[in-house]
Amino acid sequence: MTVRVQREDxxxxxxxxxxxxxxxxxxxxxxxxxxxxxxxxxxxxxxMTLEHYPGMTERMLERIEAEAQARWPLEASLIVHRYGRMEPGEQIVLVACASPHREAAFEACHFLIDWLKTKAPFWKVEESHSGGTNWVEARSSDDAAAARWHRDDDAAE
Amino acid sequence: MSAPVKLLYFAWLKQKTGCAEEEVQPPAEVATVAELLSWLEGRGGGFAEALADRAAIRVAVNQEYARPGDPVKPGDEVALFPPVTGG
Known part of the structure; x- marks a missing residue:
């Protein structure tokens, strides 16, 4: 039941x-x-550089994690999300779930990354070798992925 | 005088407005998120440009996602940002 937002790998x-x-x-x-x-x-x-909203980021990640805990029988869970400048190949985010049962561990992990992508306040800006920058646009496919998990009583809404 | 509203801008909203953070005293008739955005847009310049397309903007009041009709009051922290792209 841990959430960390950090610059380091x-x-x-x-x-x-x-x-x-x-x-x-x-x-x-x-x-x-x-x-x-x-x-x-x-x-x-x-x-690419990840910007975030300190305070709200941790709050949203903790809420998403609590929602996963409520839905699946998890023994442990972890979200680590980095911010700052990263180069291709670097790790950005880690989501991990431990459960007595594999199905719960798979589903909760999938749920966490899908919801994190649409709820946690991070923004990516890409930079090219020529020096140009481009804010990455949100994808409707990410919204669709998160919507799969929607329930009427969503606390993370 | 009432407490100011703290505004935070992220991603391209920060670039277009040229502002990361500020404290403002909107007029008393500004009571909702939508009214606050219209008031900010009325400043013109980078603010008008940044706020032109409301569909591209998300708002959080006191670190909770907010809708256009949600209230804004003195002392609130209001953040303006584009749809998130983490993960």
Whole structure:
């Protein structure tokens, strides 16, 4: 049940090991890692910078995580989201869920990344090697992905 | 004099307005999110340009997503930003 917003990179193996250390009830651990990819709207992508809204970001991530906890029987969950400048190949975000059951771990992880992408106040600006910059536009496919999980009693709405 | 409204601008809204953060004293008749945006647009220049397309703007009041008809009152923190693109 942890949320971290940080500039520095994270060690995937260490994070996952720490998440379930000492908990014998965990039968399945799932994770999603988002990376900066080099096929963005900006040709010749050099890097992207993630801006965020300190305070609201943590509040929204904690609420999204609490919603996942309410929906699935999770033993542990973790969201780590970076901000600042990152180059192609770098890790941006980590979502991990541990549960007695694999189905809950898979579904909760998928839910968290889908909702995070449409609710957490982060914005990407891409920069090309020639020095141009471009604010990435939100995708309707991300809204559609998040809408799959919608329920009438959504606390994260 | 009532407490000011704290405004925060993010992403291209910060670039277009040339402002990251400010405190304002809107007139008493500005009571909703929509009225606040119209008042800000009325300043002209970068504000008018940034606020021209309301469909491209999201608003949070006191760090909660807000709709155009939601209230804004003195002392509130109001953030203006484009649809989010994290993850």
């Amino acid at each position: 994270f060690d995937l193996g260490a994070e996952l090991t720490a998440l379930t250390a000492g908990n014998r009830r965990v039968g399945g651990l799932t994770s999603f890692v988002g990376l900066v990819r080099d096929m963005a709207e900006t040709p010749d992508l050099a890097a």
